Amino acid sequence: MLKRAAMGVKSVFWRFLDPFARRLFHKLYYHHYRTQTWEDTWWQGVRVLKSPNDLWSYQEILYETRPDLIIETGTFNGGSTLYFAHLLDLVGHGKIASVDLDPQDNLPIHPRIVYRKDSSTSQDTLDWLREECRGADRVMVVLDSDHSREHVLTELRAYSGFVTPGCYLVVEDGNVNGHPVYREHGPGPTEALAQFLAEDHRFRPDSRRERFLMTFNPGGWLRRV
Ligand SMILES: C[S@@+](CC[C@H](N)C(=O)[O-])C[C@H]1O[C@@H](n2cnc3c(N)ncnc32)[C@H](O)[C@@H]1O
Structure with missing residues (x-):
């Protein structure tokens, strides 16, 4: 009886703490330790601006959905591009088309x-x-690519039609503009997503991809139904 009551208190305690703990960890990871976390994350020697949690979610998605083609906007160093390519090697097929206005050298x-x-x-x-x-x-x-609300909304409208049923449309970096980090960014991916989902009913956010407690893409793992 006492044990059950203690467990109940513990569970209430964690439920209460949960949102604060998540926000705090996200802020620590994104802001305070940025030079040792997402700014210093590498795939096979190439820098990749993503969190390991999200990279793991991509791994699961590629295994489950086995895309023939991945379209990526925002190549930067090509770290995420190479990561996808190696995952497709494991899956055994597929290619990647990556677009960047101003990519880094030596992709x-x-x-x-x-x-x-x-x-x-x-x-x-x-x-x-x-x-x-x-x-x-x-x-x-x-x-x-460009994470401003206007650009992401334009991309969402232009690129959503490429996504085939059952596959994913991932909108990166919806965590900015105070969701919960980088409040000074201004309206970004999360605001674009709100508008897009109100006008296009082919996609559903997949909350399973947020189960590792921190994702840079809150609400941004969309699956085409
Ligand atoms: C966040 S970085 C991409 C990070 C990369 N996908 C990774 O995970 O390592 C954003 C990139 O978007 C590119 N970019 C900005 N505006 C763009 C646009 N209008 N079209 C295409 N790329 C753009 C920038 O040049 C930059 O390399």
């Missing part, structure tokens, strides 16, 4: 990767991606 070379240097929202890029999608039955999209 990793891998037979599954094609790069394009251009704006993610230019008509030429969208035409190029349409060609890349030819013959791909399962297409996934990762939006990780």
Whole structure:
């Protein structure tokens, strides 16, 4: 009886603490220790601006959904691009088309990767991606370029049609603008998502991808139904 009461108190304690603890950890990780956390995260020697939690979620998604094509906006160093390519090697098929307006030098070379240097929202890029999608039955999209509300909303409207049923549309870095970090950023991915989900009912946020307690993409793991 006493043991059960003690367990009840413990559970109430953790439920009470949970939101504070999550926010605190996210802030510590994102702000205070940034130079040793997400700014110093590497995949096979290439820098990748993601959290290990989220990289693990991508691993699970690629295994489960086995995309023929991953479209990525925001190549930067190509760390996430190379990570996806190696995961597709394990899965045994698929390719990646990665777009960046101003990518870093010496991008990793891998037979599954094609790069394009251009704006993610230019008509030429969208035409190029349409060609890349030819013959791909399962297409996934990762939006990780300019994180302003306007740009992400434009991307969401332009790229959502590429995503095939059952596959994911991942909107990166919705944690900014105070969700719960980087309040000074201003309206970003989370605000774009709110507008997009109100106008497009083909996608549902998959909360399972947030179960590791911290994700840089709260509400941003969308699955096409
Ligand atoms: C957050 S970084 C990408 C990080 C990378 N995906 C990773 O996980 O390591 C954002 C990138 O978006 C690019 N970018 C900014 N505006 C863009 C646009 N309009 N079109 C395409 N890329 C853009 C920047 O040049 C930058 O390299």
